[in-house]
Amino acid sequence: MKKFVNDPKNFVPEMLEGLALAHPDTLRYVPAYNLIMRADAPRTDKVSIVQGSGSGHEPAHVMVVGRGLLDAACPGDVFAAPPMDYVYETTKLLATPKGVLLLVNNYTGDRMAFDMGKEMADADGLRTEILTVNDDVAVTDSLYTVGRRGVAGNFFVIKAVGAAAEQGAELDDLIRIGRKVNDVTRTMGVGLTACTPPAKGSPLFELGADEIEFGVGIHGEPGRERRRLTDADAIVDALLDAVVPDLPYKSGDRVALMINGLGGTPVSELYLLYRHAHQRLAERGIRVGRSYVNEYCTSLDMAGASLTLVRLDDEIETLLAAPADAPVNPF
Amino acid sequence: MKKFVNDPKNFVPEMLEGLALAHPDTLRYVPAYNLIMRADAPRTDKVSIVQGSGSGHEPAHVMVVGRGLLDAACPGDVFAAPPMDYVYETTKLLATPKGVLLLVNNYTGDRMAFDMGKEMADADGLRTEILTVNDDVAVTDSLYTVGRRGVAGNFFVIKAVGAAAEQGAELDDLIRIGRKVNDVTRTMGVGLTACTPPAKGSPLFELGADEIEFGVGIHGEPGRERRRLTDADAIVDALLDAVVPDLPYKSGDRVALMINGLGGTPVSELYLLYRHAHQRLAERGIRVGRSYVNEYCTSLDMAGASLTLVRLDDEIETLLAAPADAPVNPF
CATH class of the missing domain: 3.40.50.10440 (Dihydroxyacetone kinase; domain 1)
Known part of the structure; x- marks a missing residue:
């Protein structure tokens, strides 16, 4: 460890x-x-x-x-x-x-x-x-x-x-x-590596060198399936294909888009994921009104990320834009 | 990768x-x-x-x-x-x-x-x-x-x-x-794992399962020496022993203390490092006036952290406290 x-x-x-x-x-x-x-x-x-x-x-x-x-x-x-x-x-x-x-x-x-x-x-x-x-x-x-x-x-x-x-x-x-x-909020995550709880001292589960856990939970719980690691854009597409139809988010909607790091993934990679998600949403007629790219809810040191959409209306957008202070993140 | x-x-x-x-x-x-x-x-x-x-x-x-x-x-x-x-x-x-x-x-x-x-x-x-x-x-x-x-x-x-x-x-x-x-600013870092540049696709250097690179550079350059992994408090003590005498920071000084994550280390561990650094500085009569615990300067996905001290005076403290906005960190 x-x-x-x-x-x-x-x-x-x-x-x-x-x-x-x-x-x-x-x-x-x-x-x-x-x-x-x-x-x-x-x-x-x-x-x-x-x-x-x-x-x-x-x-x-x-x-x-x-x-x-x-x-x-x-x-x-x-x-x-x-x-x-x-x-x-x-x-x-x-x-x-x-x-x-x-x-x-x-x-x-x-x-x-x-x-x-x-x-x-x-x-x-x-x-x-x-x-x-x-x-x-x-x-x-x-x-x-x-x-x-x-x-x-x-x-x-x-x-x-x-x-x-x-x-x-x-x-x-x-x-x-x-x-x-x-x-009006939906999330899906993907794990690239397992996390290691301090008291256990070893990874919580096993993932092969080219495997990812698609739909992983924030305690390393299994998601929908094990997949082969693909390029970042394909991962974003798969996350959107799970999240968008679920509400569903539709053409004309404006949303908050969050790319959340799971603890071991650097912010550079999160912005790379954000880019493709933003572009794909635009193609679907969904406008991103507020953006959140950072670590918000992690799983210790797990490499991975989750994608969240929130359908905005005036009330929600005003509340999300209100002043707030926290130790780690700008909100 | x-x-x-x-x-x-x-x-x-x-x-x-x-x-x-x-x-x-x-x-x-x-x-x-x-x-x-x-x-x-x-x-x-x-x-x-x-x-x-x-x-x-x-x-x-x-x-x-x-x-x-x-x-x-x-x-x-x-x-x-x-x-x-x-x-x-x-x-x-x-x-x-x-x-x-x-x-x-x-x-x-x-x-x-x-x-x-x-x-x-x-x-x-x-x-x-x-x-x-x-x-x-x-x-x-x-x-x-x-x-x-x-x-x-x-x-x-x-x-x-x-x-x-x-x-x-x-x-x-x-x-x-x-x-x-x-x-009046001094830093020292420690790497627990190597980082993997995207174009290389494999770790930039080798570190044994119980080895750390003490004094690591932010491109994975060698530091002072390879050491055995010890508990967090002992690592903080070693970082302070390198940083404090270098200026030197002395009893009566007030400082800014930064614990910076190198990309793969979760913020929970950074606050654990912060705790001991703050306590040890207090024992030396050095008062922490401003605190920074987050990722500021990373090395891709490297697990590790660095410790920075800045000796404050009124001019520096006022400038550090001025309003600022950036995408990722509160400043």
Whole structure:
């Protein structure tokens, strides 16, 4: 295993400690619950937005805490859901009179932890809602999921509800906005290499020298099929052929286009993928109104990328364009 | 080779085309000279700041073009200096009454191209200056260099002169500021894996399963020595032991601390490195005033990282804190 790591069991807390040390004015780390929160949270004048997930997907979600985005992120260990009592304690810490919106990507473990955490918080009389994200078109059910998985398209939900919450929107309106964005968002990914979890110390699965996992999950779960590695443009074509008909995105639509790196792929290659996707969408009469090329939701050190489309309308586009600050990415 | 690439000889132009397509309001691509420039450049009220280098180091430098940063970047092919006539044409296109500042990292090929390009521009009566960056403490001379190499610390020079140029500073003052920042900036890197150039299709050098290249260059050039892979904290200690005494940085100093990923290392690991560096500096009485944890200057898909320190004073800190926009990183 060639990684920067000390004792693998401290991988997550050491990363979180580093994150808080690097951003002392804006972020606070609460070791007892593995929690990263905005230094100014909870703010009584807004709904708090919280997301949890396994670690190993950074910047998701601990590095998406900031103005106009998440108020807190409550991660589990690498590729493991956060404990339900951490979800509960996080919800209590972030509680405001306007409520707490809990975002969950659709994985069975995460959903269980959040359902239980919410139930405990509700028993305390707190006002909470859960919104589930499931943008991945690759498979219906998978290794860790009943139904579609939540992957990089999650960021558009965060950005939209984060912006609306900053403007004072109420909890029920945030649920409406979040569902609306999730409903017009579709993603598909491709893995070129396997990732290596620090505690395992070896690749999570085997991929041949000329094989790619088409529709890969962000924990290395199998996708639709193993394919031969082809040139970049052909890979983009295949991703678009899976994503575009799924909604479907149609001629005349304007979209946000995200090319998300999975952790081990340099940004140069992401822009090369972006180029062809943008051109192919133009040929289909689909106009790219907003572009996102970066790492948003990774799978440790996996080489690979995902492609996300969001169908824009004026409300969504305005929310996506609102000011936001996060440690790693411009939003 | 497991990369997103079409014909390797189109790797750079396709990436640049994607970059311009993704940022149509702010960037313009001039294919004739491999040039990325601000859409609003040249602005007659400011000095234009231009940097060129080999490609493969993205975001350096084509993704550092924007407000308060570079006005243009003129890249060569992967790990190859830009042709001198591209430097000349870029300088002509960016010429303003206040002049053009050409930034060059210290590699023999880049310096030759920029010296010749400048000479041709000067013969046309243009006002130009060259500023050379050489922040890498690893080696004195190297495979492509007489004297120290310019690596990720380059970004602090760009940010400082970019901010000052935006505020209307004259060419001679930008030279003063750039030299001052370069003089207090030191970097050292470590490579865990080799990188694979698209046109070569195989790793550029060999590293054993438990070997690291300590002091590696951003083209995979040898550093100080091959070492055994140790835990992350010990690697940080070794980097600090090389960087801190070199200026030296002393108790009472306040610094900017950058942990830069080399392309294949996820941001989670970078924050883990940051944590220990921040703590060790505090033990030495050195206070971190500004933090940078991200990919700034990569070596294609190499796993690894570099550590940079900049000794801050009020002038440098104010310039580093000035507003700036770039496609990939918050600055």
